[in-house]
Amino acid sequence: MLDIKYIREHLEEAQQRLDTRNEEYDLKKVVDLDAQRRKMLTETEAMKQKQNQASKKIPQMKKAGEDCTEIFAEMKTLSDQIKEMDEAIRTVEGEIKNTLLYIPNLPHADAVVGKDDTDNPEVRRYGEPRTFDFPVKPHWDLGTDLDILDFERAVKITGARFSMFKGMGARLQRALIDFMLRMHVKDHGYTELSPPFMINRASMQGTGQLPKFAEDAFIMEKDDFYLAPTAEVPVTNIYRDEILEEESLPLCYTAYTPCFRREAGSAGRDTRGLIRNHQFDKVEMVKFAHPDTSYDELESLTANAEAILQALEIPYRVVELCTGDLGFSAAKTYDIEGWMPSYDRYVEISSCSNFEDYQARRTNIRFRDQETKKTRFVHTLNGSGLAVGRTFAALLENYQNADGSVTIPQVLRHAMWNLERIEK
RNA sequence: GGAAGAGUAUCGAAGUGGUCAUAACGAGCCGCACUCGAAAUGCGGUUGUCCUCCGGGGCACGUGGGUUCGAAUCCCACCUCUUCCGCCA
Numbered sequence: 001m002l003d004i005k006y007i008r009e010h011l012e013e014a015q016q017r018l019d020t021r022n023e024e025y026d027l028k029k030v031v032d033l034d035a036q037r038r039k040m041l042t043e044t045e046a047m048k049q050k051q052n053q054a055s056k057k058i059p060q061m062k063k064a065g066e067d068c069t070e071i072f073a074e075m076k077t078l079s080d081q082i083k084e085m086d087e088a089i090r091t092v093e094g095e096i097k098n099t100l101l102y103i104p105n106l107p108h109a110d111a112v113v114g115k116d117d118t119d120n121p122e123v124r125r126y127g128e129p130r131t132f133d134f135p136v137k138p139h140w141d142l143g144t145d146l147d148i149l150d151f152e153r154a155v156k157i158t159g160a161r162f163s164m165f166k167g168m169g170a171r172l173q174r175a176l177i178d179f180m181l182r183m184h185v186k187d188h189g190y191t192e193l194s195p196p197f198m199i200n201r202a203s204m205q206g207t208g209q210l211p212k213f214a215e216d217a218f219i220m221e222k223d224d225f226y227l228a229p230t231a232e233v234p235v236t237n238i239y240r241d242e243i244l245e246e247e248s249l250p251l252c253y254t255a256y257t258p259c260f261r262r263e264a265g266s267a268g269r270d271t272r273g274l275i276r277n278h279q280f281d282k283v284e285m286v287k288f289a290h291p292d293t294s295y296d297e298l299e300s301l302t303a304n305a306e307a308i309l310q311a312l313e314i315p316y317r318v319v320e321l322c323t324g325d326l327g328f329s330a331a332k333t334y335d336i337e338g339w340m341p342s343y344d345r346y347v348e349i350s351s352c353s354n355f356e357d358y359q360a361r362r363t364n365i366r367f368r369d370q371e372t373k374k375t376r377f378v379h380t381l382n383g384s385g386l387a388v389g390r391t392f393a394a395l396l397e398n399y400q401n402a403d404g405s406v407t408i409p410q411v412l413r414h415a416m417w418n419l420e421r422i423e424k
Numbered sequence: 425g426g427a428a429g430a431g432u433a434u435c436g437a438a439g440u441g442g443u444c445a446u447a448a449c450g451a452g453c454c455g456c457a458c459u460c461g462a463a464a465u466g467c468g469g470u471u472g473u474c475c476u477c478c479g480g481g482g483c484a485c486g487u488g489g490g491u492u493c494g495a496a497u498c499c500c501a502c503c504u505c506u507u508c509c510g511c512c513a
Contacts, residue, residue, distance in 0.1 A: 052494095068493080
């Protein structure tokens with residue numbers, strides 16, 4: 001949620017920054033509503049002051065044996081007026097809140113202005129895509145042929161865009177999760193969490209999935225719970241409505257969770273394999289950072305995600321998202337794209353963002369500034385570290401051999417019970 | 425799922441219709457005094473938020489409604505926690 005105070009004091013600048021996104025939003029409208037709200041507030045507060053004064057006077061009058069009929073009648077009228085005004089204020093506040101909930105974050109002031117992903121500048125590359133002297137197989141064929149992935153039966157159990165891991169595949173999936181968590185905890189200093197996978201409405205709204213993107217989420221209507229679309233949601237919400245100590249920042253958490261997404265609007269895209277499923281595994285990193293250092297934290301967060309691909313020796317590149325491609329809640333985002341031989345291009349495998357105080361405002365997560373003793377909103381960040389399904393796919397494809405077997409990278413051997421290669 | 429009870433500051437907790445919500449009382453924490461130092465003791469401080477013509481003012485006792493001139497207090501609904509029963513991995 002944007003800061004209404006900031007918008008009203010920097011209307012033009014805020015509007016300009018917002019206009020670099022692909023959709024149009026009218027900030028003037030919400031600023032006008034806010035002016036109306038403040039005017040009404042001042043009026044009712046004067047009335048309430050009068051009411052409070054009367055409430056102190058009445059007991060004294062009663063004690064003195066005076067007649068209260070007149071003041072009662074007067075206060076009854078005032079009370080009714082206050083109720084009306086409060087109701088009107090609530091309506092305006094509701095409108096403001098509702099409008100703000102649908103307005104995305106302002107892109108970072110230095111963000112690259114662009115229309116879509118074709119305008120995303122490449123920041124850096126790591127590794128060299130391998131050249132194959134045999135026809136490469138896509139991961140869904142490799143996995144099916146090696147009997148470690150079973151898409152047909154997953155479809156039978158549930159439906160399209162679900163997958164099942166079997167034998168060495170299930171083990172590899174688990175090994176990847178363990179490897180990622182181990183690195184983030186032992187080398188990068190994160191604390192591991194295993195949060196609930198079902199999420200309530202307030203939490204979904206806090207991180208920005210609701211209300212605008214309701215159609216992307218799986219909902220359990222009877223309970224008004226949502227299946228977690230990413231660990232970002234439960235983990236960012238752990239401190240909802242809390243005030244943190246300044247010296248505790250940054251707080252760094254990592255969590256493995258399955259993720260559930262409807263993938264509404266992606267019909268026909270990436271229909272085969274593990275790239276775009278309704279359920280996939282992900283290890284996520286979440287940071288609660290001091291506003292002064294949050295952009296340094298974004299760099300290290302991104303580096304922490306990259307470290308996984310480096311250790312697995314999967315070639316990748318990092319792109320910065322331009323304003324037109326930026327997610328709803330994000331101010332700045334780096335996408336890390338792993339090399340996918342069957343696609344013959346880099347495919348997104350991680351997305352690392354600084355949300356500044358946008359989510360903190362929606363979730364009401366603050367810290368106490370030691371100097372001023374005032375509360376300030378923290379900055380929240382998160383990044384995939386990494387999407388496990390896509391890492392699994394990249395690993396299979398990049399490490400495939402001419403005979404259809406797949407070599408296990410050194411760093412995973414221990415977690416794979418010393419298996420060196422998956423073969424028939 | 426059933427029954428009973430409870431939600432007030434950092435914690436424990438008082439307040440059961442008004443002048444007791446910067447919230448009694450106790451503890452913790454911070455500062456000062458006393459002391460060679462410490463303990464003990466004494467004094468002071470210790471919620472958040474919104475509006476502001478910067479003088480002030482409003483709101484918040486789990487949440488939302490209702491009754492009333494006036495609600496922490498009475499009524500209704502919901503949420504959470506505790507205990508017991510049932511069920512269950």
